[in-house]
Amino acid sequence: MTLTANLTKNKLVEMYKMMVKIRLFEEKVFELYAQNLVPGTIHLYTGQEAVAVGVCSALRKDDYITSTHRGHGHCIAKGAEIKRVMAEILGKKTGYCKGKGGSMHIADFNIGMLGATAVVGAGIPIAAGAALSIKLRKTGQVVACFFGDGASNQGTFHEGINMAAIWQLPVIFVCENNLYAMGTRQSIAMKIENIADRATAYGIPGVVVDGNDVLAVYEAALSAVERARRDEGPTLIECKTYRHRGHSRVDPAKYRPKEEVEAWLAKDPIKQLRERLLQSTILTEVEIQRIEEEVSTEIEEAVKYSMESPYPAPQEALEDVYA
Ligand SMILES: Cc1ncc(C[n+]2csc(CCOP(=O)(O)OP(=O)(O)O)c2C)c(N)n1
Ligand SMILES: [Mg+2]
Structure with a gap:
């Protein structure tokens, strides 16, 4: 991982902080799940932070994203308030969907987050539709569409x-190739190694990037964003990455070889950026420590806010169902 000259110190620190925020947020969600405080299921984003942060750092606030069942990181990277994300995950009235959507349905149009979805692949045509609306309205926005292998x-x-x-x-189109769809390894489900090769079939550029290198993701995303804003059309970016935990809350991920897990843990995206920031003296150990403390405090506040928030009342169940 090399530090690019195009990024200011502030932007690099912001990106680092955002990755730490997603990591600690997800670890807290896991902890709350273990305490039986999370209704429904959860799919954690730990290990894949560089993808959401790299892509969203290349976007404007008014650009759109679409997400997946593994969407907490996408929401947070696009600027969602973590207390409202946490409240939604805990099923509370103060959450983004008033506690009625839970982990897999968070949306916030104010930050361009068009929605997470439990239906695998469902965000792809939605992203195309949103992009068509942009083209017709001539607003110069772009859509980043996240989905898995x-x-x-x-x-x-x-x-x-x-x-x-x-x-x-x-x-x-941002394909987060974490090698598995639930317990199914990529090689069992497709003959090709690089999903980006599929771009050829649609006549668009396809790019493979190290999805654990936030700066590589950022650069690939930025050039795709610029191309899209020039009205030159879509790009498919495949980010090679790995989820640190199992597919969902109950999956111990025994189907993954120990050596494979260890190799990917050694390539942890946060660890890699931290080392680069230290080596290039952009941050000191003390400053890194301070960032972690600030983020932890923010997360504790989000938990407190969510725990103290009420559940929605039963009579609200049918409100906001139809627009
Ligand atoms: C249309 C559809 N088929 C199957 C499922 C069950 N399912 C949920 S997540 C998942 C795996 C998705 O894998 P991938 O797209 O690689 O995303 P990842 O979980 O690795 O982030 C499956 C099959 C679903 N939710 N929707
Ligand atoms: Mg996958």
Whole structure:
């Protein structure tokens, strides 16, 4: 990982802090889940932070994102208030969906977060639709569409990317290839190694990046964003990464070889950036410590806020269902 000259010190520190925030947030969610405080299931983003942060750092506030079942990191990286994300995960009325959506349905149009979805691959045509609206409104926004390796085997992947390609829509398709779709290894589900190769079939650029290198992700995203804003159409970026935990809360991930897990843990995205920031004297150990303390305090406040918030009343169940 090299530090790019194009990023200011502030921006690098901001990116580091955001990755730490997502990591500590997810660890806290896991802890709360173990205490039986989280209704439903959770899919943690730990290990993949460089993807959300690298991509969202290349976006404007008014740009859009679409997310997945593993969406907490995307929301936070796009600027969501963590107390409202936490409250939603805990099913509280003060959450983003008034406690009625939970972990997999968080949306916030004010920050361009169009929504997470439990339906694998469902965000892809939604991103194409949002990009069509941008093109018609001529606002110069872009959409970043996050999805997994498993989602790239869905029909929606073909339909959504093909449509975005023929209409030259301003979308960046970000495939987070963490090697597994639940317990299914990529090599069992597809013959190719690089999902980015599929871009050729739609006549758009396909790029492979180290998804654990936040600066590499940022650079790839930035050039795709610039291309989209020039009205030159979509790009498919495949980020090679790894989830640190199992698929969802109950999965011990025994299907992953120990050596594979260890090799990826050694390539932890936060550790890598921390080492670079220390080596280049952008941050000191003391400053790093301070960042972690600040983030921990913010997360504790979010937990307190959520725990003290009420659950929605039963009679609110049918409110906000239809627009
Ligand atoms: C349409 C659909 N099929 C199956 C499922 C069950 N399911 C939930 S997550 C998942 C795996 C998704 O894998 P991937 O896209 O690689 O994302 P990751 O979990 O690795 O982030 C599956 C099959 C679903 N939610 N939706
Ligand atoms: Mg996957």
